[in-house]
Every structure is written in C-alpha cells, then in structure tokens.
Amino acid sequence: MPLPEQLPTTNGDHGMTRRSFLRSTAAFTGLTALAASLSPLRELADYTSVEQFMQKYYKEMTPDEMARVLQRIEGEVQRQYGIRPHVRDYKPMDGVEFVYCLNLTRCIGCRKCVHACVAENNQSRNPEIQYIRVLKLPHGSLDIEKAEHNYDAKQVPEPGFFYMPVQCQQCKNPPCVKVCPVNATWQESDGITVIDYDWCIGCRYCEAACPYWARRFNFTKPEIPKDRLNPNMSYLGNRPRKQGVMEKCHFCLQRTRAGKYPACLEVCPVGARKFGNILDPDSEVSYILRTKRVFIQLKEEMGTSPRFFYYFDK
Amino acid sequence: MNGKSPLLPEQNGAKSAYVLAGVTVLFLLLAAALYNGLWGQPPVKPQIPPVDPVFLETTPWRQTYADLVKAKQDLSDYDCYACHDRNKPPPLRFDDQQRIVVPSEHSNIVMGHGSHDRNNLCFNCHNENNLETLQIRNGSVVKFDNIPPLCGSCHGPTYRDWEAGAHGRTSGFWNHQLGDSVRLSCANCHNPHSPRIPTRQPAPGPHSLHEDAPPHQVKSETTP
Numbered sequence: 001m002p003l004p005e006q007l008p009t010t011n012g013d014h015g016m017t018r019r020s021f022l023r024s025t026a027a028f029t030g031l032t033a034l035a036a037s038l039s040p041l042r043e044l045a046d047y048t049s050v051e052q053f054m055q056k057y058y059k060e061m062t063p064d065e066m067a068r069v070l071q072r073i074e075g076e077v078q079r080q081y082g083i084r085p086h087v088r089d090y091k092p093m094d095g096v097e098f099v100y101c102l103n104l105t106r107c108i109g110c111r112k113c114v115h116a117c118v119a120e121n122n123q124s125r126n127p128e129i130q131y132i133r134v135l136k137l138p139h140g141s142l143d144i145e146k147a148e149h150n151y152d153a154k155q156v157p158e159p160g161f162f163y164m165p166v167q168c169q170q171c172k173n174p175p176c177v178k179v180c181p182v183n184a185t186w187q188e189s190d191g192i193t194v195i196d197y198d199w200c201i202g203c204r205y206c207e208a209a210c211p212y213w214a215r216r217f218n219f220t221k222p223e224i225p226k227d228r229l230n231p232n233m234s235y236l237g238n239r240p241r242k243q244g245v246m247e248k249c250h251f252c253l254q255r256t257r258a259g260k261y262p263a264c265l266e267v268c269p270v271g272a273r274k275f276g277n278i279l280d281p282d283s284e285v286s287y288i289l290r291t292k293r294v295f296i297q298l299k300e301e302m303g304t305s306p307r308f309f310y311y312f313d314k
Numbered sequence: 315m316n317g318k319s320p321l322l323p324e325q326n327g328a329k330s331a332y333v334l335a336g337v338t339v340l341f342l343l344l345a346a347a348l349y350n351g352l353w354g355q356p357p358v359k360p361q362i363p364p365v366d367p368v369f370l371e372t373t374p375w376r377q378t379y380a381d382l383v384k385a386k387q388d389l390s391d392y393d394c395y396a397c398h399d400r401n402k403p404p405p406l407r408f409d410d411q412q413r414i415v416v417p418s419e420h421s422n423i424v425m426g427h428g429s430h431d432r433n434n435l436c437f438n439c440h441n442e443n444n445l446e447t448l449q450i451r452n453g454s455v456v457k458f459d460n461i462p463p464l465c466g467s468c469h470g471p472t473y474r475d476w477e478a479g480a481h482g483r484t485s486g487f488w489n490h491q492l493g494d495s496v497r498l499s500c501a502n503c504h505n506p507h508s509p510r511i512p513t514r515q516p517a518p519g520p521h522s523l524h525e526d527a528p529p530h531q532v533k534s535e536t537t538p
Contacts, residue, residue: 021334023340032345039351093489111517115365117374126362128521150520155513220356225364237331259492261485266372270503270511283480283488290481313475 017142048078051075057183058196058236066235069198073239080240081224083313085231087239088255092190098251099191100283100308101211102165104296106272107158109134109163113264113273117167120252120263121238122230124222131249132167132264133213139197167264168193168214168249169306176215178207185246190250194236202244203216212306251275277308285309362521369517372485374502377456381502392458394445403442406435426508439464441504465500476500 038137051072052220056065070087074084079084114132123129139160142191147164177185184199207215221243233239234254241247252262256275265273288311289295296310303307330359346352392397397419398404407415414434416423427433436442446488448456448464456464465471474482479497487493505512 018330018334025338029341029345033348036348036351108511108514109516110368110369110514111519115369115517118365119370125364125522128362130520133520138459151516151537152519153516155425156516157513166432184381224417228364258490259487259489261488261495266483266485267370268483269375269514271481274484275478284484287478288480291478296436 014156042147050272052198054272055198056266057199069127070235073233073235077229077233077240081226083226083229083231085229085233085239087233088254089235090237090253092188092192093257094189096190096277096278097279098170098256099276099289100170100251100305101274101285101288102308102310103272103274103313104162104164104271104310105312105314107160107163107165108270108272109136109153110269112113112267112269113165116263116267117249117252119228120230120255121224122224122233122240122245123216124218124220124241125225126223127220129216129222129247130215131216131247132165135164135166136161137164163265164310165300166212166214167308169212169304169308170249170251172305172307173303174210175209175302175304179205179209181205190257192256193248194250194253195248196236197215197239197241197245197247200245201232202246204246204259206246211302211304215246218243218247283296334393360521366518374483374498376502376505378461378499380460380499383459392446398445403437404445406437423507426510427506432470461506463501465506 002152008177015216040108044230049072051068055061055069061069066089073087074085077083077087081185096267111134114130116135117123117131118125118129121131123131135144135149136151136158137147139162140229142164151158170191170193173193174187177187179191180186182201183199187192187193202217209216209314218241223243224240229240232254234257236249237252237254250265252260256262262273262275265275274288278285278287278289281284289309292311292313294312297306298308298310300306377385377387379389382392407417409415413431414425415533416425416437424461425431425434437449438451439448441447441455444455446458448458448461450456450464450467452467461478462473472481478495479495482500482503483498484495486496500506526528
C-alpha cells in the first residue's frame with residue numbers, strides 16, 4: 001500500500017507545498033496574535049501623554065509649569081467630554097483650618113449627600129465610586145460591626161435606627177500619608193489631605209492604611225456622562241481621574257478654598273452637616289465644639305485625630 | 315472508494331485544495347477573533363441608571379410667607395379677613411378627648427405640634443385679635459415674615475443654636491468676607507402645625523459589583 005508520504009505533495013496547479021502553506025499561515029496567525037496582544041497600546045494616548053509622563057512633582061512645579069499642566073488637563077477633558085472645563089489649582093488660605101461637624105441626632109439617612117458629592121466631584125458612575133458611605137446603626141450602640149450601608153428602605157428614617165455618614169475624616173495624623181511610597185498624598189496647611197492623581201502609582205497602600213475605608217481606587221476607566229460633568233475643576237480635587245489612581249473626599253476643595261460650603265452640606269435637607277474654620281472663634285464649627293457636649297471622633301483609639309466630629313444635641 | 319487502490323494525483327490535488335481552503339478560512343477566523351479580543355474582554359458591566367436629579371436639589375422643601383412675598387406668589391391663604399370677621403375672635407372647638415377640631419375650611423391643616431400633639435391651641439401662636447399676625451405669650455406681636463422669635467420663645471436652645479448657625483440648613487459661603495451665607499427660617503423646613511420633618515424616600519444605595527450578593531441585614535435592638 002502506498003503511504004501518503006510517498007505521494008507527490010507538489011501540485012503544479014497551486015504552486016505551493018503543504019509545508020510552506022502551513023508555515024505561512026502559522027506565521028500570519030502568530031503576527032495577528034502579537035498585534036492583538038499589543039492592541040491596548042492603541043488606547044495609550046488616552047491616558048498618558050508625553051507631557052504628563054515628564055510632568056514634575058506638584059510641590060516642585062513653578063507657576064508657569066502649573067499653568068501649562070492646567071492647560072493640558074483642560075485640553076484632555078475637552079477631547080474626552082466635549083466640554084471646556086475651568087481647571088484651577090486652589091491653594092490653602094492662610095489662617096484657615098477646616099473642621100466638619102455632623103449632627104447624628106438630625107441625620108435621616110436620605111443619602112442626598114452621597115449623590116451631591118458624586119455630581120460635584122466627577123466620580124465614576126459605573127462602576128460607582130462614592131466618597132460618602134451612610135451607615136445605618138441600631139439605636140443604643142455605636143458598633144460599626146452592626147452597621148449596614150446597603151439599606152434599601154421605602155422611607156427613612158426607620159424607627160429604631162440612626163444613620164452615620166462616613167467619609168474621609170481629614171485626620172491630623174493621617175496613616176494614609178505615612179504609607180504612600182511616592183508622596184503622592186499629603187496634608188496641606190488647611191488640614192485637607194490631597195492626592196496628586198498624576199503622581200499616584202496606584203499601589204493602594206493608603207487604602208489599606210485608612211481605618212475609615214475612605215479611599216477609593218479606580219479599577220477601570222471612570223465613566224461620567226457628558227451632561228453630568230462638573231466643569232468647575234481643581235488640580236488636586238475634582239478633575240476627572242484616570243484608571244489606576246486613588247481618590248477620596250477632599251472637602252470639595254474647589255468650593256471650600258473659594259470660601260463656599262461643601263456640596264454635601266448644601267444638599268443636606270435637615271442641616272445635619274456643619275463646616276467651617278476652627279481657627280475663627282465666630283464660626284459655626286467653633287460654636288458647636290464649644291457648646292455641644294458629646295462628640296465622637298470615629299475610631300479615636302487609632303490616634304488619627306480626625307477633623308471630622310460627630311455629635312448629638314438632644 | 316477501495317482503500318487498496320492508489321489515489322490518482324488529480325484526486326489528491328482536489329482534496330488537498332479543499333483541505334487547504336478550509337484550513338485557510340479557519341486560520342483567518344482565528345486571526346479575526348484574536349484581533350477583536352474575543353478572549354480577555356472584560357465582563358459586561360451591569361447598567362446603573364443615573365440618579366434622579368430630585369436627590370441633587372438644594373432648595374428647601376417648604377416656602378415661607380417671606381418667600382411667597384419675595385417671589386410675588388399667591389398670598390390669598392394669608393388673607394384671613396376675606397372669611398373671618400374683624401373684632402370677633404374665631405371660636406375653638408374640642409372633641410371629648412380635648413383634641414382640637416380643625417374646621418373644614420382649614421382641612422389642609424394637620425395638627426401635630428408638641429409631644430402628644432399638646433400644643434393644639436391656635437392662639438398659642440396666632441393672634442386672635444388680628445389674625446394676620448402672630449403673638450408670643452409675653453404679649454408681643456410677630457409678623458408672618460419673621461417667625462423665629464416666636465418659635466424661639468418656646469424652643470430656646472434651638473433658637474440659640476439657629477442664631478449661631480448651628481441649627482438648620484445653610485448655604486453659600488462659610489467665609490463671610492468672600493460672600494454671604496444664606497440661612498433659612500424655621501418654616502422652610504418645619505410645618506408650624508406639625509413640625510416633625512416627615513419621612514422620605516432615600517436616594518438609591520451603592521450598586522454592588524456582584525448582582526447576586528445577598529443583602530446584609532441588621533436588626534434594631536429597640537424594635538422587634
């Protein structure tokens with residue numbers, strides 16, 4: 001019986017041996033696979049430009065360099081969202097140290113602060129990134145183990161429960177700043193701990209160090225509807241983030257460093273949130289810390305010394 | 315075909331041409347699949363509806379008399395003497411449990427002021443001698459557009475906190491050199507006849523990445 005190997009493999013009509021055909025198709029497939037594996041590079045331009053890669057550390061930038069960076073960010077946002085934003089680098093004011101007071105007697109757990117914050121600070125809508133987590137706790141204890149933040153009630157407040165919104169506590173002794181290996185997060189003179197999104201390497205050490213679960217990581221590219229973008233932006237605050245960087249509450253520094261109240265405070269329907277300058281004896285927060293009696297600094301025993309005070313007033 | 319008979323070169327050529335064409339199509343499909351990343355695509359994200367703008371509103375949920383005057387809106391509710399007689403205080407009626415009987419002309423009023431609704435005497439706050447004004451128990455008369463002193467005559471500590479900016483909503487500027495802070499009046503949040511703030515629907519909670527995650531429940535220790 002003649003074996004197939006002994007048969008002629010050359011076919012004059014096709015001009016190609018089976019071996020050369022297989023070799024060339026294998027090479028073609030291999031090249032396509034290589035191209036496919038490199039295809040993420042096509043999107044590289046979306047999140048890293050040469051200017052950004054060569055950008056200096058925030059604290060080392062001259063005002064001219066900062067102005068160029070802000071222009072680059074404005075251009076990037078316009079390309080991506082079709083809206084020309086107004087990006088500024090807000091500096092802390094002299095003689096100002098911010099403190100937040102939250103009245104647990106008043107809070108009804110309506111979560112309006114959560115969504116006002118998302119709208120003001122251009123957080124990702126899908127997957128959701130929210131700086132404020134409203135905990136529902138049973139009356140009679142402040143045991144975080146018993147807290148729930150996924151509550152889905154028809155009406156709030158529910159009898160027998162109280163609500164405690166938790167966000168960045170802007171600690172005086174912040175553990176997140178200590179662990180950052182590249183100094184991409186630091187505390188400024190007005191007490192706000194900020195993040196340079198262009199300097200963050202996304203190692204998430206700060207997320208692990210924070211006892212308040214206040215830091216959020218952009219696992220994917222943030223998704224913000226164009227019609228919901230807030231065009232009033234700041235470099236250290238609410239400019240759109242990219243994939244792979246940390247973010248967190250910064251007391252709406254684009255508002256508060258311009259003298260305004262934070263967004264979560266203005267939207268609170270019961271006036272449970274109070275914000276101001278603790279160095280000013282006539283401010284609302286000074287009055288509250290002077291006259292109210294019971295204060296809670298969350299996880300006080302950690303020694304973080306939060307600038308966020310929870311209190312009861314009845 | 316008999317397996318023992320040798321294949322003719324023509325037959326072999328036609329068969330291998332089919333095989334080659336088939337293999338080519340297969341490889342092209344594979345290449346297209348690799349290029350489009352059929353494998354290694356991120357899982358499809360669940361859709362999250364954008365939050366209802368109602369939850370982003372910063373306007374107070376009630377309008378006071380002063381707001382109505384400012385907005386030049388209908389003030390007929392405050393025109394008491396369109397129905398009542400001057401110089402004749404309206405009578406108050408109570409049921410056998412000493413609860414006030416709200417007359418049908420005022421059926422929009424639901425009384426619920428004070429613990430056990432005990433502040434139910436209209437003329438504790440309304441002025442029976444001039445219904446277009448209010449009165450404090452010390453005898454002073456208060457106009458409808460400035461009610462905090464009247465409320466504060468009973469709720470002293472709350473009035474003190476409100477004056478200091480610690481009670482109630484504020485908006486605008488914390489830094490008064492850069493702008494004004496807007497403070498609301500009592501009736502912007504509280505219905506004077508039933509001051510407890512009503513319950514409301516909460517904004518949607520965080521959406522889980524895993525849709526099948528079971529909801530975590532907590533129990534209250536004070537309610538069953």
